[in-house]
Amino acid sequence: MSDIIRRDPRAEWIARNRLHPLHAAMQPAQTSWMGPNGIVRKDVHNVGFIGPNGIKRIDRSGAQQGGAVKRSSAAEVQLPLHQIAQPAFYICVAPDMVGGRLSAHDRDLLGLAHSLAGTDGAVLAVIFGEHKETTFATAGVDRLLVLDGGEFSGYSPEQRVQGLRAVDNQFSPRHWLLPDSRTGGGELGRRFAASLGERPATRVWQVTADQCIGRAGAGREDLAGPLARLILAAVECAEPVSETRHEALPVELSTAVARSLPRIEDLGAVAVDPAAIPMAEAEFIFSGGNGVKDWDLFHRTAVALGATEGASRVAVDDGYMARDRQVGASGTWVTARVYVAVGISGAIQHLQGIGACDKVVAINLDPGCDMIKRADLSVIGESADILKALIAAIETYRNEGKRDAA
Numbered sequence: 001m002s003d004i005i006r007r008d009p010r011a012e013w014i015a016r017n018r019l020h021p022l023h024a025a026m027q028p029a030q031t032s033w034m035g036p037n038g039i040v041r042k043d044v045h046n047v048g049f050i051g052p053n054g055i056k057r058i059d060r061s062g063a064q065q066g067g068a069v070k071r072s073s074a075a076e077v078q079l080p081l082h083q084i085a086q087p088a089f090y091i092c093v094a095p096d097m098v099g100g101r102l103s104a105h106d107r108d109l110l111g112l113a114h115s116l117a118g119t120d121g122a123v124l125a126v127i128f129g130e131h132k133e134t135t136f137a138t139a140g141v142d143r144l145l146v147l148d149g150g151e152f153s154g155y156s157p158e159q160r161v162q163g164l165r166a167v168d169n170q171f172s173p174r175h176w177l178l179p180d181s182r183t184g185g186g187e188l189g190r191r192f193a194a195s196l197g198e199r200p201a202t203r204v205w206q207v208t209a210d211q212c213i214g215r216a217g218a219g220r221e222d223l224a225g226p227l228a229r230l231i232l233a234a235v236e237c238a239e240p241v242s243e244t245r246h247e248a249l250p251v252e253l254s255t256a257v258a259r260s261l262p263r264i265e266d267l268g269a270v271a272v273d274p275a276a277i278p279m280a281e282a283e284f285i286f287s288g289g290n291g292v293k294d295w296d297l298f299h300r301t302a303v304a305l306g307a308t309e310g311a312s313r314v315a316v317d318d319g320y321m322a323r324d325r326q327v328g329a330s331g332t333w334v335t336a337r338v339y340v341a342v343g344i345s346g347a348i349q350h351l352q353g354i355g356a357c358d359k360v361v362a363i364n365l366d367p368g369c370d371m372i373k374r375a376d377l378s379v380i381g382e383s384a385d386i387l388k389a390l391i392a393a394i395e396t397y398r399n400e401g402k403r404d405a406a
Contacts, residue, residue, distance in 0.1 A: 024368065079245040084142050087122035092173040093141075094164060095125060096183045098283075099337065100132040102139055104358050105179045105235045110140040112207060112231075112238035113177050117142075121174065124251070126167055128152040128160055136248040140241030143251045151259065154266035157184075157191050159259070164192050166257045180204070180232035189232040201228035205237050235356070274308040279325065279332040282308035285357075287327055290314040291343020291364060294384050298342065301387045304394045310334070312344045328353035343383050346371030363387075 014022050091113040095106035102110075113123045122142035129152050136144055147163045168176070176192070179185035180203050193200040201212035212231060216223035279285070286302040287310035288295070302309045311321035313328060327334055329349040339357040344350060346362075346369055354360060354374075362375035363386050372378045379386055 079138065079243065082142070082244040082246050084117075084120075084122040084247075087142070088120040089117075089122075090124045090143070090171045090173040091117045091121055091175050091177065092124045092126060092167060092171065093177045094185070094188065095127070096179050096181055096185045097127060097129075097131055097133070098183050100130065102133050102135065103183075103337065104240075104356070105181055105185075107139055107240040108235060108237050109177050109179050109233055111240045112233055113175075114140040114241050115238055116175055116177075116207065123246070124167075124171060124173065125248075126164065128163065137246050138241070140244070140246055141248045142246050144248045145251050145253070147253075147257065149257070151257075154268070155264065156266065157188055158261075158264060159257075160188055161191050161195050162260050163257045164188075165195060166253055166255065168196070170254055174229070176230045178230075178232050180234050186232060189230065193230050196230070198230050199228065200230040200232050201225055202232045203234050204231050205234045207231065207233075207237070274302070274306055277308050279308065279310060279327065279334055282310075282334065283337045284308060285310045285327070285334055285336040285338070286340045286342070287311055287344060288315055288321070288342045289344030290318075291345075291383055292320070293343075294387075295320050297384060297387050301391055304391050305340075307338075307340070308336075310339075312347070312350055341371050341375070342387070344371050345369040346374060 017023055093109055093113045095102060095109060097103075097106065110123060110125070117123050123140055124143040124145060125136065125141045127144065127146045129148055131146070145167065147160075151159045152163065164176075167173075176189075178189035178192070180189065186202075189200060190202075201214060203214040203216070204212045205215060206213040207227065210227050211224050212227055213222050213224050215221070215234060274282070274284075284305070284307040286298075286305055286307035288298050289312035292298050292315065299309070309321065309325055310327045310332075311325045313326055313330060315321050316323055316326045316331070324332070326332065327350060328347070329352040331353060333353050333356070335356040336354075337358045338361065339354050339359070340361045340363070341354075342363045344362070345364070345366065348370075351370060351374055359377070360371075360375045361377045361379070362369075362371045363379045363381070363383050364372055365380065365382065366372070367378070367380050372380075
Protein backbone atom coordinates (compact mmCIF):
# COMPACT_ATOMS: atom_id res chain seq x y z
CA MET A 1 0.00 0.00 0.00
CA SER A 2 1.24 3.47 -0.86
CA ASP A 3 2.40 5.78 1.96
CA ILE A 4 1.25 8.86 0.09
CA ILE A 5 -1.21 10.92 2.16
CA ARG A 6 -4.15 11.82 -0.04
CA ARG A 7 -6.57 14.70 0.48
CA ASP A 8 -10.32 14.26 0.74
CA PRO A 9 -11.84 17.27 -1.07
CA ARG A 10 -15.37 16.38 0.08
CA ALA A 11 -14.32 16.27 3.74
CA GLU A 12 -12.52 19.60 3.36
CA TRP A 13 -15.64 21.12 1.78
CA ILE A 14 -17.84 19.85 4.64
CA ALA A 15 -15.38 21.28 7.19
CA ARG A 16 -15.72 24.71 5.54
CA ASN A 17 -19.50 24.60 5.11
CA ARG A 18 -21.09 25.51 8.45
CA LEU A 19 -24.55 24.63 7.12
CA HIS A 20 -23.70 21.04 6.30
CA PRO A 21 -25.14 18.47 8.79
CA LEU A 22 -21.72 16.85 9.18
CA HIS A 23 -19.84 20.12 9.71
CA ALA A 24 -19.54 19.74 13.51
CA ALA A 25 -18.20 16.19 13.19
CA MET A 26 -15.42 17.40 10.89
CA GLN A 27 -14.12 20.01 13.33
CA PRO A 28 -11.03 19.10 15.39
CA ALA A 29 -11.59 19.17 19.13
CA GLN A 30 -9.97 22.28 20.61
CA THR A 31 -8.32 21.28 23.86
CA SER A 32 -6.45 24.51 24.62
CA TRP A 33 -6.25 28.10 23.44
CA MET A 34 -4.44 31.30 24.30
CA GLY A 35 -6.36 33.67 26.59
CA PRO A 36 -6.31 37.48 26.25
CA ASN A 37 -3.63 37.77 28.96
CA GLY A 38 -1.29 35.23 27.38
CA ILE A 39 -2.30 32.32 29.63
CA VAL A 40 -3.00 29.01 27.88
CA ARG A 41 -6.53 27.93 28.83
CA LYS A 42 -7.60 24.27 28.76
CA ASP A 43 -11.01 22.82 27.90
CA VAL A 44 -11.83 20.71 30.94
CA HIS A 45 -15.00 19.39 29.26
CA ASN A 46 -13.22 17.84 26.31
CA VAL A 47 -13.54 14.07 26.04
CA GLY A 48 -10.41 12.36 27.25
CA PHE A 49 -8.86 15.48 28.78
CA ILE A 50 -6.30 14.53 31.43
CA GLY A 51 -6.02 17.03 34.27
CA PRO A 52 -2.84 17.97 36.14
CA ASN A 53 -3.62 15.39 38.84
CA GLY A 54 -4.00 12.57 36.32
CA ILE A 55 -7.80 12.49 36.48
CA LYS A 56 -9.61 11.91 33.20
CA ARG A 57 -12.32 14.46 32.46
CA ILE A 58 -15.65 13.35 30.98
CA ASP A 59 -17.69 15.45 28.55
CA ARG A 60 -20.90 16.54 30.29
CA SER A 61 -21.73 19.37 27.91
CA GLY A 62 -23.53 17.18 25.36
CA ALA A 63 -21.45 18.55 22.50
CA GLN A 64 -20.55 15.03 21.38
CA GLN A 65 -24.23 14.06 21.17
CA GLY A 66 -25.33 16.76 18.75
CA GLY A 67 -26.27 19.22 21.48
CA ALA A 68 -28.51 16.86 23.44
CA VAL A 69 -27.24 16.61 26.99
CA LYS A 70 -27.08 13.02 28.13
CA ARG A 71 -26.16 12.35 31.72
CA SER A 72 -25.64 8.95 33.18
CA SER A 73 -24.48 7.65 36.50
CA ALA A 74 -21.24 6.54 34.88
CA ALA A 75 -20.52 10.10 33.71
CA GLU A 76 -20.80 11.60 37.19
CA VAL A 77 -17.34 11.56 38.68
CA GLN A 78 -16.81 12.13 42.39
CA LEU A 79 -13.76 14.36 42.71
CA PRO A 80 -11.17 13.34 45.31
CA LEU A 81 -11.45 15.16 48.64
CA HIS A 82 -8.52 17.40 49.56
CA GLN A 83 -8.28 17.66 53.36
CA ILE A 84 -5.93 19.71 55.53
CA ALA A 85 -6.53 18.68 59.14
CA GLN A 86 -3.81 20.84 60.70
CA PRO A 87 -2.68 23.56 58.27
CA ALA A 88 0.95 24.56 58.56
CA PHE A 89 0.03 28.02 57.26
CA TYR A 90 -2.82 29.86 55.59
CA ILE A 91 -3.26 31.58 52.23
CA CYS A 92 -6.07 34.11 52.70
CA VAL A 93 -8.28 35.14 49.79
CA ALA A 94 -10.83 37.98 49.81
CA PRO A 95 -12.89 37.47 46.61
CA ASP A 96 -15.12 40.16 45.16
CA MET A 97 -18.27 37.98 45.25
CA VAL A 98 -20.15 40.27 42.86
CA GLY A 99 -23.83 39.45 43.19
CA GLY A 100 -23.06 37.09 46.06
CA ARG A 101 -21.33 34.53 43.83
CA LEU A 102 -17.80 33.67 42.81
CA SER A 103 -16.81 35.25 39.51
CA ALA A 104 -14.35 33.80 37.01
CA HIS A 105 -11.76 36.22 38.39
CA ASP A 106 -12.41 34.93 41.92
CA ARG A 107 -11.99 31.32 40.81
CA ASP A 108 -8.68 32.15 39.10
CA LEU A 109 -7.59 33.75 42.38
CA LEU A 110 -8.51 30.62 44.34
CA GLY A 111 -6.54 28.55 41.85
CA LEU A 112 -3.50 30.72 42.50
CA ALA A 113 -4.03 30.40 46.26
CA HIS A 114 -4.23 26.62 45.95
CA SER A 115 -0.90 26.53 44.09
CA LEU A 116 0.72 28.68 46.80
CA ALA A 117 -0.74 26.53 49.60
CA GLY A 118 0.71 23.30 48.24
CA THR A 119 0.03 20.21 50.32
CA ASP A 120 0.62 21.67 53.79
CA GLY A 121 -1.20 25.00 53.64
CA ALA A 122 -4.91 25.78 53.62
CA VAL A 123 -6.82 28.31 51.56
CA LEU A 124 -8.95 30.57 53.77
CA ALA A 125 -11.66 32.57 51.98
CA VAL A 126 -12.96 35.71 53.71
CA ILE A 127 -16.48 36.65 52.61
CA PHE A 128 -18.28 39.88 53.54
CA GLY A 129 -22.06 39.89 53.93
CA GLU A 130 -24.60 37.36 52.73
CA HIS A 131 -23.80 35.22 49.72
CA LYS A 132 -25.54 32.79 47.37
CA GLU A 133 -22.53 30.64 46.49
CA THR A 134 -22.78 26.87 46.99
CA THR A 135 -19.63 25.73 45.20
CA PHE A 136 -16.88 26.83 47.58
CA ALA A 137 -15.76 23.21 47.95
CA THR A 138 -15.13 22.65 44.24
CA ALA A 139 -13.60 26.13 43.85
CA GLY A 140 -10.71 25.28 46.20
CA VAL A 141 -11.73 26.70 49.60
CA ASP A 142 -10.40 24.76 52.60
CA ARG A 143 -11.65 27.17 55.31
CA LEU A 144 -14.50 29.66 55.01
CA LEU A 145 -14.87 32.77 57.17
CA VAL A 146 -18.06 34.81 56.67
CA LEU A 147 -18.25 38.31 58.16
CA ASP A 148 -21.97 38.96 57.79
CA GLY A 149 -22.56 41.91 60.10
CA GLY A 150 -24.60 44.84 58.87
CA GLU A 151 -21.54 47.08 59.09
CA PHE A 152 -19.99 45.18 56.16
CA SER A 153 -22.95 45.64 53.81
CA GLY A 154 -22.87 48.07 50.90
CA TYR A 155 -19.86 50.24 50.25
CA SER A 156 -17.83 49.97 53.47
CA PRO A 157 -14.12 49.70 52.56
CA GLU A 158 -12.86 51.07 55.89
CA GLN A 159 -14.89 48.59 57.92
CA ARG A 160 -13.82 45.75 55.66
CA VAL A 161 -10.18 46.71 56.20
CA GLN A 162 -10.81 46.33 59.93
CA GLY A 163 -12.22 42.86 59.26
CA LEU A 164 -9.19 41.86 57.20
CA ARG A 165 -6.87 43.14 59.91
CA ALA A 166 -8.68 41.01 62.49
CA VAL A 167 -8.23 37.96 60.25
CA ASP A 168 -4.55 38.85 59.76
CA ASN A 169 -3.99 39.10 63.52
CA GLN A 170 -5.63 35.73 64.25
CA PHE A 171 -4.43 33.53 61.38
CA SER A 172 -1.14 35.27 60.37
CA PRO A 173 -1.43 34.13 56.73
CA ARG A 174 1.66 33.63 54.62
CA HIS A 175 0.03 35.48 51.72
CA TRP A 176 -3.03 37.64 51.08
CA LEU A 177 -4.69 37.44 47.65
CA LEU A 178 -7.25 39.94 46.39
CA PRO A 179 -8.54 40.50 42.84
CA ASP A 180 -7.12 43.64 41.23
CA SER A 181 -10.52 44.56 39.83
CA ARG A 182 -12.82 47.54 39.50
CA THR A 183 -15.55 45.85 41.52
CA GLY A 184 -13.97 46.47 44.92
CA GLY A 185 -10.98 44.18 45.22
CA GLY A 186 -8.44 46.65 43.81
CA GLU A 187 -9.45 49.45 46.15
CA LEU A 188 -9.82 47.20 49.19
CA GLY A 189 -6.42 45.60 48.60
CA ARG A 190 -4.65 48.96 48.37
CA ARG A 191 -6.41 50.29 51.48
CA PHE A 192 -5.49 47.10 53.34
CA ALA A 193 -1.85 47.36 52.25
CA ALA A 194 -1.68 50.98 53.45
CA SER A 195 -3.19 49.95 56.77
CA LEU A 196 -0.55 47.24 57.22
CA GLY A 197 2.26 49.44 55.99
CA GLU A 198 3.22 46.88 53.34
CA ARG A 199 3.94 47.26 49.64
CA PRO A 200 1.59 45.08 47.55
CA ALA A 201 2.30 43.44 44.21
CA THR A 202 -0.36 44.74 41.81
CA ARG A 203 -1.80 43.56 38.48
CA VAL A 204 -0.06 40.23 38.99
CA TRP A 205 -0.70 37.62 36.32
CA GLN A 206 2.02 35.10 37.18
CA VAL A 207 3.60 33.98 40.46
CA THR A 208 6.73 31.87 40.77
CA ALA A 209 8.59 30.56 43.81
CA ASP A 210 10.38 33.85 44.43
CA GLN A 211 8.81 36.59 42.34
CA CYS A 212 5.58 38.14 41.09
CA ILE A 213 5.15 39.22 37.47
CA GLY A 214 2.64 41.99 36.88
CA ARG A 215 1.41 44.08 33.99
CA ALA A 216 2.90 47.53 33.42
CA GLY A 217 2.97 50.16 30.71
CA ALA A 218 -0.78 50.00 30.02
CA GLY A 219 -0.55 46.21 29.79
CA ARG A 220 2.21 46.18 27.17
CA GLU A 221 5.09 45.27 29.48
CA ASP A 222 5.80 42.88 32.34
CA LEU A 223 7.24 44.01 35.65
CA ALA A 224 8.95 41.39 37.82
CA GLY A 225 9.38 41.90 41.53
CA PRO A 226 9.97 39.89 44.70
CA LEU A 227 7.22 37.64 45.99
CA ALA A 228 5.07 39.91 48.16
CA ARG A 229 2.87 38.91 51.08
CA LEU A 230 -0.03 40.95 49.70
CA ILE A 231 -0.83 40.14 46.06
CA LEU A 232 -3.46 41.89 43.92
CA ALA A 233 -3.91 39.49 41.02
CA ALA A 234 -5.31 40.11 37.55
CA VAL A 235 -7.75 37.90 35.70
CA GLU A 236 -6.32 34.59 34.42
CA CYS A 237 -3.57 34.67 37.03
CA ALA A 238 -3.89 30.87 37.36
CA GLU A 239 -6.02 27.93 36.34
CA PRO A 240 -9.15 27.48 38.49
CA VAL A 241 -9.33 24.44 40.72
CA SER A 242 -11.13 21.66 38.86
CA GLU A 243 -9.58 18.35 39.89
CA THR A 244 -10.21 18.27 43.65
CA ARG A 245 -12.99 18.80 46.14
CA HIS A 246 -12.21 20.76 49.31
CA GLU A 247 -13.79 20.82 52.77
CA ALA A 248 -14.75 24.51 53.00
CA LEU A 249 -14.95 24.17 56.78
CA PRO A 250 -16.48 27.24 58.48
CA VAL A 251 -14.26 29.15 60.91
CA GLU A 252 -14.90 32.18 63.11
CA LEU A 253 -12.94 35.05 64.55
CA SER A 254 -11.99 34.73 68.20
CA THR A 255 -12.45 38.47 68.79
CA ALA A 256 -14.95 41.03 67.57
CA VAL A 257 -14.01 43.26 64.66
CA ALA A 258 -13.21 46.82 65.70
CA ARG A 259 -15.66 49.42 64.45
CA SER A 260 -14.26 52.13 62.20
CA LEU A 261 -15.46 55.71 62.23
CA PRO A 262 -18.42 56.10 59.83
CA ARG A 263 -16.72 58.66 57.61
CA ILE A 264 -18.33 57.20 54.46
CA GLU A 265 -22.08 57.10 53.95
CA ASP A 266 -23.41 54.66 51.37
CA LEU A 267 -26.32 56.26 49.51
CA GLY A 268 -26.92 53.18 47.37
CA ALA A 269 -26.37 52.47 43.72
CA VAL A 270 -26.97 55.26 41.22
CA ALA A 271 -29.49 54.42 38.51
CA VAL A 272 -27.75 54.29 35.13
CA ASP A 273 -29.33 53.93 31.70
CA PRO A 274 -28.17 50.51 30.41
CA ALA A 275 -27.91 51.95 26.91
CA ALA A 276 -25.30 54.42 28.14
CA ILE A 277 -23.00 51.70 29.54
CA PRO A 278 -20.08 50.83 27.23
CA MET A 279 -20.27 47.28 25.96
CA ALA A 280 -16.86 46.37 27.40
CA GLU A 281 -18.02 47.39 30.91
CA ALA A 282 -21.59 46.05 30.88
CA GLU A 283 -22.39 43.28 33.35
CA PHE A 284 -25.70 42.17 31.80
CA ILE A 285 -25.93 42.06 28.00
CA PHE A 286 -29.01 41.12 25.98
CA SER A 287 -27.80 40.41 22.46
CA GLY A 288 -29.76 39.72 19.28
CA GLY A 289 -28.86 38.08 16.02
CA ASN A 290 -30.25 36.91 12.71
CA GLY A 291 -32.91 34.80 14.45
CA VAL A 292 -34.67 37.87 15.91
CA LYS A 293 -37.68 38.73 13.75
CA ASP A 294 -39.48 41.20 16.05
CA TRP A 295 -36.93 43.84 17.05
CA ASP A 296 -39.51 45.99 18.85
CA LEU A 297 -40.20 43.03 21.14
CA PHE A 298 -36.45 42.55 21.57
CA HIS A 299 -36.01 46.16 22.72
CA ARG A 300 -38.97 45.90 25.13
CA THR A 301 -37.47 42.77 26.66
CA ALA A 302 -34.10 44.45 27.13
CA VAL A 303 -35.80 47.37 28.91
CA ALA A 304 -37.79 45.00 31.13
CA LEU A 305 -34.60 43.15 32.08
CA GLY A 306 -32.58 46.34 32.55
CA ALA A 307 -29.89 44.93 30.28
CA THR A 308 -27.45 46.54 27.87
CA GLU A 309 -28.29 45.72 24.26
CA GLY A 310 -25.81 43.99 21.97
CA ALA A 311 -25.93 42.35 18.58
CA SER A 312 -24.14 39.97 16.26
CA ARG A 313 -22.37 41.16 13.13
CA VAL A 314 -25.24 40.01 10.90
CA ALA A 315 -27.76 42.11 12.85
CA VAL A 316 -25.45 45.13 12.69
CA ASP A 317 -24.82 44.73 8.96
CA ASP A 318 -28.58 44.51 8.37
CA GLY A 319 -29.03 47.86 10.15
CA TYR A 320 -30.98 46.65 13.20
CA MET A 321 -28.34 47.81 15.69
CA ALA A 322 -25.58 50.43 15.72
CA ARG A 323 -22.01 49.42 14.96
CA ASP A 324 -20.85 50.12 18.53
CA ARG A 325 -23.28 47.44 19.75
CA GLN A 326 -21.53 44.66 17.82
CA VAL A 327 -20.15 41.85 20.01
CA GLY A 328 -17.29 39.64 18.88
CA ALA A 329 -13.68 39.57 17.79
CA SER A 330 -14.54 41.97 14.95
CA GLY A 331 -16.53 44.20 17.35
CA THR A 332 -16.23 44.49 21.13
CA TRP A 333 -14.84 41.85 23.51
CA VAL A 334 -17.21 41.71 26.48
CA THR A 335 -16.80 40.43 30.04
CA ALA A 336 -20.41 40.41 31.20
CA ARG A 337 -21.53 38.40 34.22
CA VAL A 338 -24.63 37.34 32.23
CA TYR A 339 -24.81 37.26 28.44
CA VAL A 340 -28.12 36.38 26.76
CA ALA A 341 -27.88 35.47 23.07
CA VAL A 342 -31.19 35.57 21.17
CA GLY A 343 -31.18 34.03 17.71
CA ILE A 344 -27.37 33.92 17.46
CA SER A 345 -25.93 30.73 15.96
CA GLY A 346 -22.44 31.35 17.32
CA ALA A 347 -19.85 32.23 14.71
CA ILE A 348 -16.28 31.72 15.87
CA GLN A 349 -15.66 35.50 16.02
CA HIS A 350 -18.72 35.96 18.23
CA LEU A 351 -17.74 33.11 20.54
CA GLN A 352 -14.28 34.62 20.91
CA GLY A 353 -15.80 37.94 21.91
CA ILE A 354 -17.87 36.41 24.74
CA GLY A 355 -15.17 34.01 25.94
CA ALA A 356 -14.70 35.92 29.21
CA CYS A 357 -18.44 36.05 30.13
CA ASP A 358 -19.37 34.18 33.30
CA LYS A 359 -22.81 32.87 32.36
CA VAL A 360 -24.19 32.54 28.83
CA VAL A 361 -27.89 31.97 28.12
CA ALA A 362 -28.89 30.99 24.58
CA ILE A 363 -32.34 31.26 22.98
CA ASN A 364 -32.40 29.52 19.64
CA LEU A 365 -34.41 27.19 17.40
CA ASP A 366 -31.41 25.04 16.48
CA PRO A 367 -30.38 22.71 19.33
CA GLY A 368 -27.14 21.84 17.56
CA CYS A 369 -25.75 25.33 16.92
CA ASP A 370 -22.44 26.40 18.42
CA MET A 371 -24.03 28.95 20.74
CA ILE A 372 -26.14 26.24 22.36
CA LYS A 373 -23.01 24.19 22.94
CA ARG A 374 -21.27 27.21 24.53
CA ALA A 375 -24.22 28.24 26.71
CA ASP A 376 -24.63 27.42 30.39
CA LEU A 377 -28.43 27.51 29.96
CA SER A 378 -30.29 26.95 26.68
CA VAL A 379 -33.90 27.58 25.73
CA ILE A 380 -35.00 25.92 22.47
CA GLY A 381 -37.93 27.57 20.77
CA GLU A 382 -39.26 30.54 18.83
CA SER A 383 -37.63 33.70 20.19
CA ALA A 384 -40.79 35.84 19.97
CA ASP A 385 -42.81 33.42 22.12
CA ILE A 386 -40.00 33.08 24.65
CA LEU A 387 -39.49 36.86 24.94
CA LYS A 388 -43.21 37.45 25.46
CA ALA A 389 -43.27 34.83 28.22
CA LEU A 390 -40.16 36.41 29.75
CA ILE A 391 -41.77 39.87 29.86
CA ALA A 392 -44.90 38.40 31.45
CA ALA A 393 -42.81 36.60 34.08
CA ILE A 394 -40.93 39.82 34.91
CA GLU A 395 -44.16 41.78 35.31
CA THR A 396 -45.64 39.06 37.53
CA TYR A 397 -42.52 39.02 39.71
CA ARG A 398 -42.52 42.80 40.12
CA ASN A 399 -46.23 42.93 40.90
CA GLU A 400 -45.80 40.29 43.61
CA GLY A 401 -42.96 42.33 45.08
CA LYS A 402 -45.16 45.45 45.21
CA ARG A 403 -47.93 43.52 46.95
CA ASP A 404 -45.49 42.12 49.52
CA ALA A 405 -44.13 45.63 50.18
CA ALA A 406 -47.64 46.97 50.67
